[in-house]
Amino acid sequence: MDALQGTGTARDAALARLHALLLRVARSELRRREGRHPVTGPELDDLAHQAAGDALMAITAKIAEFRGESRFTTWAYKFAVLEVSAKLGRHFWRRPATILETGQWDQLPDRLGLQPDDLAEQAELLAALRRAVEEQLTDRQRRVFLAIVVDGIPLDALVVQLGSSRNALYKVMFDARRKLRAVLAANGYLAGPAGGPAGLDCVRRSS
Numbered sequence: 001m002d003a004l005q006g007t008g009t010a011r012d013a014a015l016a017r018l019h020a021l022l023l024r025v026a027r028s029e030l031r032r033r034e035g036r037h038p039v040t041g042p043e044l045d046d047l048a049h050q051a052a053g054d055a056l057m058a059i060t061a062k063i064a065e066f067r068g069e070s071r072f073t074t075w076a077y078k079f080a081v082l083e084v085s086a087k088l089g090r091h092f093w094r095r096p097a098t099i100l101e102t103g104q105w106d107q108l109p110d111r112l113g114l115q116p117d118d119l120a121e122q123a124e125l126l127a128a129l130r131r132a133v134e135e136q137l138t139d140r141q142r143r144v145f146l147a148i149v150v151d152g153i154p155l156d157a158l159v160v161q162l163g164s165s166r167n168a169l170y171k172v173m174f175d176a177r178r179k180l181r182a183v184l185a186a187n188g189y190l191a192g193p194a195g196g197p198a199g200l201d202c203v204r205r206s207s
Contacts, residue, residue: 015056018076022052022059025080033088033152051083058083085157125189132183141176144169 026048030039039047058079066075133142147153148169159166 015060018059019052019056021073022055022076022080023048025077026051026055026084029081029084033084039088047084047087051080051087055079055083082154082157085154088151088153088157125184128184128187128189129180132180136179136183137176141172141179144172145176148173 027045030044030048055076059076066072133145137145144158147158148155155166155169158164158169162169
C-alpha cells in the first residue's frame with residue numbers, strides 16, 4: 001500500500017500488481033454470475049478489463065480513506081465487485097425490459113421463494129408471473145425488478161446507474177412486488193394476506 005502512494009518505478013510496479021489482482025477478481029465475479037447475464041466471449045473479457053481499470057482508478061483516488069480495519073486486498077476486492085455490478089447494470093439497461101432468456105425466467109420463482117409442488121404447477125405459475133411482470137408493472141418497475149431479482153444486480157449498482165437513491169428504488173421494488181402479489185393472489189396462486197415488501201412466498205395451486 002505504501003508503494004501505491006509513492007512515486008517512480010516502485011509505484012508503477014505496485015499499480016501493475018494491484019491491477020492484476022483486480023482483473024482476477026473481476027473475471028472471477030463474472031464467472032460466478034455466469035448464466036445471469038448475456039455477456040460472453042471477448043466482450044466478457046473486455047468488461048473484466050474495464051471493471052479492473054475503473055476499480056484501480058477508484059482505489060487510487062480513495063486510498064487515503066483506507067483505515068486498515070480490514071486487509072487492503074479485501075478493501076480493494078469490493079471496488080472490483082462493485083465495478084462489475086455497475087457495468088453489468090449498464091449492459092442490462094441497454095436491453096429491452098421485456099426480453100429475458102428462458103433460463104432467467106425459469107429461475108425467477110425460486111429467487112422469489114415461490115416453490116410449487118410439481119413441474120406442472122411450476123410452469124403454470126411461471127406463465128402467470130411472466131404475464132404479470134410484463135403487463136402489470138410500469139416500465140421503471142419492470143426494469144428495476146428484473147435487474148435486481150432476475151439479473152442479481154446489487155441495489156447500490158443500480159443507484160449509481162440510475163442516479164437515484166436507495167429509498168427511491170426500495171419504493172419501486174415495494175410497489176412492484178405488491179402488484180405482482182395482488183395479481184397472483186387474485187388468480188389463486190398465493191395463500192395468505194397480500195402485501196408486504198418481501199411477499200410472494202406462499203403458493204398454492206389454483207383451482
